[in-house]
Amino acid sequence: MALISNGSTIFDNGSMASGFGGSMVLIKKLTASSSGSLNFVHGTAGVDLTTYKEYMFTFNNLHASAAETWLQFQVSTNSGSNYNISCTSTQFLAHHNEGDGNTGINYYNGKDHANDTGYIYLAAWEQGNDNDQSSSGMLKLYNPSSTTFQKHWLSTISICHPGDFCTDGHASGYFNTTSAINAITFKFISGNIDSGDICLYGII
DSSP states (O other): OOEEETTEEEEETTEEOSOSSSOEEEEEEEEOSSBSOEEEETTSTTOOSSSOSEEEEEEEEEEESSSSBOEEEEEESSTTSOOOOOEEEEEEEEEEETTSOOEEEEEOGGGOEEEEOSOEESOSSOBOOSTTOOEEEEEEEEOTTOSSSOEEEEEEEEEEOTTSEEEEEEEEEEEOOSSOOOEEEEEESSSOEEEEEEEEEEEO
Protein backbone atom coordinates (compact mmCIF):
# COMPACT_ATOMS: atom_id res chain seq x y z
CA MET A 1 0.00 0.00 0.00
CA ALA A 2 1.41 3.37 -1.00
CA LEU A 3 1.34 6.65 0.95
CA ILE A 4 0.56 9.46 -1.48
CA SER A 5 0.43 13.18 -0.65
CA ASN A 6 -0.77 15.79 -3.15
CA GLY A 7 -0.23 13.36 -6.00
CA SER A 8 3.33 12.42 -4.96
CA THR A 9 4.27 8.98 -3.68
CA ILE A 10 6.09 9.15 -0.31
CA PHE A 11 6.20 5.46 0.66
CA ASP A 12 5.50 2.43 -1.53
CA ASN A 13 6.19 -1.26 -0.91
CA GLY A 14 8.42 -0.58 2.12
CA SER A 15 10.61 2.04 0.43
CA MET A 16 10.68 5.82 0.73
CA ALA A 17 10.47 7.78 -2.49
CA SER A 18 13.29 10.03 -3.63
CA GLY A 19 14.18 12.79 -1.17
CA PHE A 20 17.33 13.44 0.81
CA GLY A 21 19.98 11.38 -0.95
CA GLY A 22 17.53 9.18 -2.87
CA SER A 23 15.18 6.31 -2.06
CA MET A 24 15.41 4.61 1.34
CA VAL A 25 15.19 0.83 1.58
CA LEU A 26 14.61 -0.66 5.03
CA ILE A 27 17.18 -3.40 5.60
CA LYS A 28 16.90 -4.29 9.29
CA LYS A 29 15.18 -3.15 12.47
CA LEU A 30 16.59 -4.07 15.90
CA THR A 31 14.46 -3.51 18.98
CA ALA A 32 16.12 -3.17 22.38
CA SER A 33 14.94 -4.99 25.50
CA SER A 34 17.45 -4.40 28.31
CA SER A 35 20.13 -4.91 25.64
CA GLY A 36 23.83 -4.41 26.30
CA SER A 37 24.27 -3.43 22.65
CA LEU A 38 22.56 -3.53 19.27
CA ASN A 39 24.77 -4.93 16.52
CA PHE A 40 24.42 -4.94 12.73
CA VAL A 41 26.68 -7.59 11.18
CA HIS A 42 26.82 -8.01 7.41
CA GLY A 43 25.44 -11.35 6.27
CA THR A 44 23.65 -12.00 9.58
CA ALA A 45 19.85 -11.92 9.88
CA GLY A 46 19.44 -10.06 6.60
CA VAL A 47 21.93 -7.27 7.29
CA ASP A 48 23.54 -5.94 4.09
CA LEU A 49 26.45 -3.49 4.23
CA THR A 50 27.75 -3.93 0.68
CA THR A 51 24.94 -3.19 -1.79
CA TYR A 52 24.66 0.57 -1.21
CA LYS A 53 27.20 3.39 -1.06
CA GLU A 54 25.23 5.23 1.62
CA TYR A 55 23.52 3.83 4.72
CA MET A 56 21.40 5.48 7.38
CA PHE A 57 20.68 4.29 10.92
CA THR A 58 17.73 5.84 12.75
CA PHE A 59 17.43 5.87 16.55
CA ASN A 60 13.89 5.88 17.92
CA ASN A 61 13.31 6.67 21.61
CA LEU A 62 16.36 4.86 22.97
CA HIS A 63 15.85 4.71 26.74
CA ALA A 64 18.83 4.12 29.00
CA SER A 65 18.96 2.14 32.22
CA ALA A 66 21.73 4.34 33.66
CA ALA A 67 20.94 7.78 35.08
CA GLU A 68 23.76 9.60 33.24
CA THR A 69 25.16 7.93 30.15
CA TRP A 70 26.21 8.53 26.56
CA LEU A 71 25.19 6.71 23.36
CA GLN A 72 28.26 5.46 21.50
CA PHE A 73 29.16 3.38 18.45
CA GLN A 74 32.11 1.65 16.79
CA VAL A 75 32.67 -0.43 13.67
CA SER A 76 34.45 -3.64 12.71
CA THR A 77 36.30 -5.01 9.71
CA ASN A 78 36.22 -8.61 10.97
CA SER A 79 32.47 -9.21 11.33
CA GLY A 80 32.27 -8.02 14.90
CA SER A 81 35.14 -9.98 16.44
CA ASN A 82 36.57 -6.58 17.40
CA TYR A 83 35.06 -3.11 17.31
CA ASN A 84 38.19 -0.97 17.34
CA ILE A 85 38.75 0.91 14.07
CA SER A 86 40.74 4.16 14.30
CA CYS A 87 38.52 7.22 14.00
CA THR A 88 38.98 10.98 13.83
CA SER A 89 35.86 12.96 14.73
CA THR A 90 34.46 16.27 15.95
CA GLN A 91 31.18 17.44 17.44
CA PHE A 92 29.14 20.34 18.83
CA LEU A 93 25.72 20.81 20.39
CA ALA A 94 23.03 23.35 21.06
CA HIS A 95 21.06 23.20 24.31
CA HIS A 96 17.97 24.72 25.95
CA ASN A 97 16.37 23.80 29.27
CA GLU A 98 12.71 23.40 30.20
CA GLY A 99 12.82 26.46 32.45
CA ASP A 100 13.90 28.66 29.50
CA GLY A 101 16.84 29.90 31.55
CA ASN A 102 19.84 28.27 29.93
CA THR A 103 20.62 28.15 26.22
CA GLY A 104 23.77 27.95 24.16
CA ILE A 105 25.84 26.29 21.49
CA ASN A 106 29.15 24.67 22.35
CA TYR A 107 32.06 22.71 20.90
CA TYR A 108 33.33 19.93 23.18
CA ASN A 109 36.83 18.73 22.36
CA GLY A 110 36.72 16.24 25.23
CA LYS A 111 34.39 14.02 23.20
CA ASP A 112 36.44 14.19 19.99
CA HIS A 113 38.67 11.42 18.67
CA ALA A 114 42.10 11.82 17.08
CA ASN A 115 42.83 8.61 15.15
CA ASP A 116 42.13 6.42 18.18
CA THR A 117 40.17 3.18 18.50
CA GLY A 118 37.76 4.07 21.31
CA TYR A 119 33.99 4.12 21.09
CA ILE A 120 32.64 7.29 19.48
CA TYR A 121 30.24 9.62 21.29
CA LEU A 122 27.10 10.56 19.38
CA ALA A 123 26.36 13.43 21.79
CA ALA A 124 28.66 15.56 23.93
CA TRP A 125 26.18 15.73 26.82
CA GLU A 126 24.84 12.78 28.75
CA GLN A 127 21.34 11.33 28.58
CA GLY A 128 18.93 10.91 31.48
CA ASN A 129 16.87 7.84 32.30
CA ASP A 130 13.62 9.31 33.62
CA ASN A 131 10.52 7.70 32.12
CA ASP A 132 10.08 10.69 29.80
CA GLN A 133 13.74 10.86 28.73
CA SER A 134 15.23 9.16 25.67
CA SER A 135 17.23 9.92 22.54
CA SER A 136 16.29 9.92 18.86
CA GLY A 137 18.28 10.76 15.74
CA MET A 138 20.23 9.36 12.83
CA LEU A 139 23.69 8.31 11.69
CA LYS A 140 24.84 8.17 8.06
CA LEU A 141 27.72 5.92 7.00
CA TYR A 142 29.21 6.34 3.54
CA ASN A 143 30.48 3.53 1.31
CA PRO A 144 31.45 1.12 4.11
CA SER A 145 32.39 -1.69 1.69
CA SER A 146 35.02 0.40 -0.12
CA THR A 147 38.53 -1.05 -0.11
CA THR A 148 40.02 2.18 -1.51
CA PHE A 149 38.93 5.08 0.72
CA GLN A 150 38.41 5.99 4.37
CA LYS A 151 34.83 5.71 5.65
CA HIS A 152 33.07 8.99 6.42
CA TRP A 153 30.07 9.34 8.74
CA LEU A 154 27.89 12.07 10.23
CA SER A 155 25.11 12.14 12.81
CA THR A 156 22.52 14.31 14.47
CA ILE A 157 20.70 13.34 17.66
CA SER A 158 18.22 14.81 20.11
CA ILE A 159 19.02 13.95 23.74
CA CYS A 160 17.01 14.52 26.93
CA HIS A 161 19.63 15.53 29.52
CA PRO A 162 19.20 14.55 33.21
CA GLY A 163 18.85 18.26 34.03
CA ASP A 164 15.81 18.57 31.73
CA PHE A 165 17.73 20.04 28.82
CA CYS A 166 17.00 19.44 25.17
CA THR A 167 20.35 18.97 23.43
CA ASP A 168 20.79 18.93 19.67
CA GLY A 169 24.03 17.06 19.02
CA HIS A 170 25.94 17.03 15.74
CA ALA A 171 28.99 14.85 15.08
CA SER A 172 31.01 13.70 12.10
CA GLY A 173 34.24 11.93 11.33
CA TYR A 174 35.95 9.20 9.37
CA PHE A 175 37.28 5.73 10.07
CA ASN A 176 40.90 5.56 9.07
CA THR A 177 40.79 2.25 7.22
CA THR A 178 40.68 1.12 3.60
CA SER A 179 39.30 -2.26 4.68
CA ALA A 180 35.59 -2.90 4.24
CA ILE A 181 33.47 -2.17 7.32
CA ASN A 182 31.18 -5.16 7.84
CA ALA A 183 29.72 -4.62 11.31
CA ILE A 184 28.61 -1.74 13.53
CA THR A 185 27.61 -1.71 17.20
CA PHE A 186 25.67 0.77 19.34
CA LYS A 187 25.63 0.88 23.14
CA PHE A 188 25.53 3.22 26.10
CA ILE A 189 28.81 3.90 27.89
CA SER A 190 27.17 2.45 31.03
CA GLY A 191 24.03 0.41 31.59
CA ASN A 192 21.74 -1.13 28.98
CA ILE A 193 19.49 0.07 26.20
CA ASP A 194 16.22 -0.54 28.01
CA SER A 195 13.94 0.04 25.03
CA GLY A 196 13.66 1.71 21.63
CA ASP A 197 14.81 0.61 18.21
CA ILE A 198 17.49 1.23 15.61
CA CYS A 199 16.65 0.83 11.93
CA LEU A 200 19.15 0.37 9.10
CA TYR A 201 18.32 1.76 5.65
CA GLY A 202 20.16 1.59 2.35
CA ILE A 203 20.08 4.78 0.28
CA ILE A 204 19.70 4.29 -3.47
